[in-house]
Amino acid sequence: MDILRKVRERKLRTSVIIIIGVIVALGLADFFTGVHQLSAYDGDWNDLSDFRLALDDAGYNTSSVISTPLLLNYSEGYYGYEKVLAIIGVERPYLAQEVDSIVDFVNRGGFLLLADDFGYGNGLATRLGVSFFGRRLYSPSYDRNPAFVQMNATVDGVGYEVLLDKPTALERVAPNQVRASTDVDTWLDENGNGERDIDEGSSSQHIVALVSYGEGSALVVSDPGLFINDMWGRADNAAFVKALITRYFPGARDFIFDESRHKPDTVREGAWRTGLSLGVLALNNLYGKAVLGILALLSVGTGIMAVRTPAEWRHEDTLGEISFHHLSQAMYRPEDRERLRTALLEKARISMSMYPDEFDKLEPEALREVIWDERLFPLVEEPRRVRLEEMEELTAIVRHWSRR
């Protein structure tokens, strides 16, 4: 029982170690790949803390989703009229399930702020009918550096000078969806060579679009850099963003930042995030739920089985234990032929008062003389031919043998 218990405990330990190992490995991979940026809770130049604080100051309740946007399915109430999901920078692609969940959130009346440039935002944007061009937008109007593209935009009749940070442009945007565009002299570096080629013509490019979807709407921005701390205080960026939010997210009270697409701060956070994502993913899928349920039941069962039942304390003496040395084997074995032969010859030698060397030198005929009993000759001369059935009888003869 002890051995079984130990095996069970070892299996349980191994399973737990493997699961934790996989989650930590995923967290490690998450931690060591990509650049840490666009977090609403960090204060680096490329994070979003200023934006979040501005929202706090404006009276919004800010929170975040760190595992997966699938959790939106569990948000209180079915309709999300008061909620804004802010996805700024999509550094990892969304799973189809997650895209469905976000689109469903918008469809149910939620607001979506989707800002991306060269990331994986298209997976979500295309579901809303627009897409990110994915190549750099250049403009002759820039602030000290061609990366900082200047743009003029109007919200509710108020004009804003907006400074973009390495933006791209939106595609497939209907004219009525456009909320901000660049001047006509901007151009897109379509082949990504960083230079303007002859076929790269100037035109006005769409930067901000409002897409209505179901009961809700999505504000799509082709530059997440607009929201980062370094750009927040430049030009009229802050005022422009606030105006966009006030104008296009009427009645919104809660801002939920999707942090799940950003690099974690620590390995532990990465592991936790991965574990949580896997759990939520599994719970959002019928097969996943089934597997999770079976795993949970198995682990509970294994855990319960691994628990040691208190041993019954009872004195048991070992005085009745018996072990055999000579009689552990009851029947004759093949090697006993030689053993019996040796016993016979030894008995004969001692009875003849001879030394072993002296006895060994006896000729076969002389040995026959000594042994004298013909029934024992086969045992002495060809012990291998003696059948095991004959051994008992031969032993009795040897026991009664005496010198003639």
Next chain:
Amino acid sequence: MWTMKAATLASAGILAGTAGFLLRDFQLLVLGIMFISFLALNRLFRPSIAVDRPIPYYKVFEGDLVDLYASVRNTGGRPALLEVYDSVPTQMRIAAGQNSVLAHLQPGQEEAMAYTVETPLRGHYVFGPVMVRRRDTSFLFFDEESLVERGYLSVYPRLEEIHTMPIRSRYMIPYFGTIGCRQAGLGSEFYYIRDYIMGDAFKRINWKASVRHQKWLVNEYEKENLCDVMVFVDARAVTGFGSPLRNPLEYSVKAAVSITTHLLRCRNEVGLVTYNDEVKAIFPSIGERQIQTMTSALVGTYARGDIPLMTAVELALPHLHPRCTVFVISSLDGDDTLVKAVQLMRDRGYEVVFLSPSLLDIERDMVEGHIAIRSEMMQQERDNLLSELRARGAVVMDWDCRQPLYRVLDKGGVAG
């Protein structure tokens, strides 16, 4: 430690809590927290107790009964549900009472358990520790703890009756003792009759023989002297076969204790060598202290290892007195060096006496009613070995252990 009940509750709590957290279901989450809190609360309250278990003796004889008791007292402020168990060596039997108790003690309350153990097997034993299993009131957790230091008890073998010893003194210097030395002299054992010579005491005249032979004849007595004996006890692993109570080593130890005690009480000088996985020697000496030393060493001899007699003899040779008697107690099983060892000792001028409790006989007794066909072949091998040892000049006593020791010794004879 957790019980299965606690593990089930914890699993349910964790599952409910995790599912509640992931599904944002407040009721499930609360249920999980309740389960876990219940466990945590039960885990917090551990009863406090004190246990006392004195060992009244430290030395008894085989077969004696030892009365023991242990008391457990709840020294905490809460009721305690306890299971107390006193670990008794497995070589002992519980003759009366129980060595465990299940008690529900109120604060300050005390419970005692008393029991009697029978000690049928010699050895140095460790009693305890007293194991206490504490449970919480919901039977969710239990703690096992040993609360009392161990107690020690030595069980000594009972001395066997011995009338005579099959050894002869070979001392040249006359020290008056009880061991015959095959010389006429002062003694109590009749030796032979001889003609009267002038100066013989009249009380030594054998009147009947004198009348029969029509001349004066006197009785001559065997001179009795002291003797040096070195006892070798075979304690190799093979001597442990059989049962704990009936095996060659047990018989050997009993014989060795009896023989050494007998010889030492007769003022002889006796030493002891045991060989199992090591060779231990007690140098020859005399007196009551030597009896204690040797008995204690024999009590603590256990079957293990495979050092042959030859090795033991070679190691002990420098400590053997000249012309002493070497008394080997061995079952003679599985030792290929016996003949050489005897030869070596005889060459050095020692008298060699073997007392051999037969393992084969013991095993045959144990399989009584069952067929042990091969045993006859083994008996022949043993007989051959005994004959060979005798042929080399040793006195060999084949001891069928169903016979009392004194009978074997009485029939012993003298080495050639």
